[in-house]
Amino acid sequence: MDKxxxxxxxxxxxxxxxxxxxxxxxxxxCPFCKPEVFKPAVQTKLLKHLExxxxxxxxxxxxxxxxxxLDCTRRSHFHCCGCLSLFEQKKRFMKHMLNCEGTLKAEVRSVSEDEAKIHPVSKDEAEVHHVSKGEAEGHHVPGYNTSYIGVMGHYLTLLPPLESEPADDSCETISDTHLDEDLDHNTSINSAGAATGRTSGAGPAEDLKALYRHFLLKEMxxxxxxxxxxxxxxxxxxxxILLLNKQVDKP
Incomplete structure (x- = not known):
């Protein structure tokens, strides 16, 4: 059974x-943070947090x-898409992904509007929520297939990008007090990912190595x-200090 x-x-x-x-x-x-990390807020503040x-x-x-x-561990972390490992440090996570022996058997399938499921975020709060089309709120964008996913009792609407839209990997750096110090390097990492993705014939492992190399150079x-x-x-x-010493030593 696929995970x-x-x-x-x-x-x-x-x-x-x-x-x-x-x-x-x-x-x-926020669908990725528990309320203790990001307190429920108005929509504009949440959108900045999601950026x-x-x-x-x-x-x-x-x-x-x-x-x-979320409540998977005590600190913020990343989940590996190839196995069940999770890492608090981005550098260790990227090294793990280079040698991960897990397989990407699980695919993100299109979820019907009457039935949407999600991987539980913790043992105590694991729930499956069902959202019908009539219950779903938010703006509908023509050309998108909309899926509704429940997170800890709250619902998230996922809209995959239009096929005609070019992918924009570059993002404006927006500081957020609830995310750690790795945030300062993300714009350069995303730009490197876009550059390596355009290399013809390069596999995922080579792309990730080039991305990790750029990350280390930028960090230095x-x-x-x-x-x-x-x-x-x-x-x-x-x-x-010298100026203050002169002022103090004056008779």
Missing amino acids: KLHVTIQHGQSQLLVRKCAECCTLFH AHKNQALQYKGYTIYKCN ENRDQEMAYRALKMRKLEKE
Whole structure:
């Protein structure tokens, strides 16, 4: 029996449209974060939060893997799409994906509007929700096949992109207090993924190696810039200390 993919693993560049909560409040929940991490908020704040998730996501073998802040572990993490492993550090996760022996048997199938299922996010909160077409809220976009998925009692609308639309892998970096320090490097990673994806004849393993290499080079560059900034800041502090010493030593 094929395993089910975690909710944070989506097929392609699916657009995420959420509906207002009807269970515990009248606000919007993040499908990838528990309420303790991202408190239910108005739609505009949630959309900005989802953009941060998108910037931090990884592209691999046609899947978009978002960072998970549900109750799977105590810290935020990534779920492997080839096996049941999960990793808190993006660097270790990318190394694992290079040598993962799992197989992508589970496919993201089109879910009917009368029956939608989701992989449970935890043992205590595992539920399967059914949403009919009449119950589904949100804006319908012509040309899309719409699926409705329930997450911890809240519903997420998945709209796969139009076939005629070009895939846009570059994303504007949007900071978010609920995501960790890896967010600063995601724009460069996504751009590298788009560049390697255009290489003809390159397999998934080669694409991922090139992506990981670009990630390490960018991280070294960022570290060098950070060290230069700290050195400049130290020189500024030394000048301020000398100036204060002169003022204090005056008779």
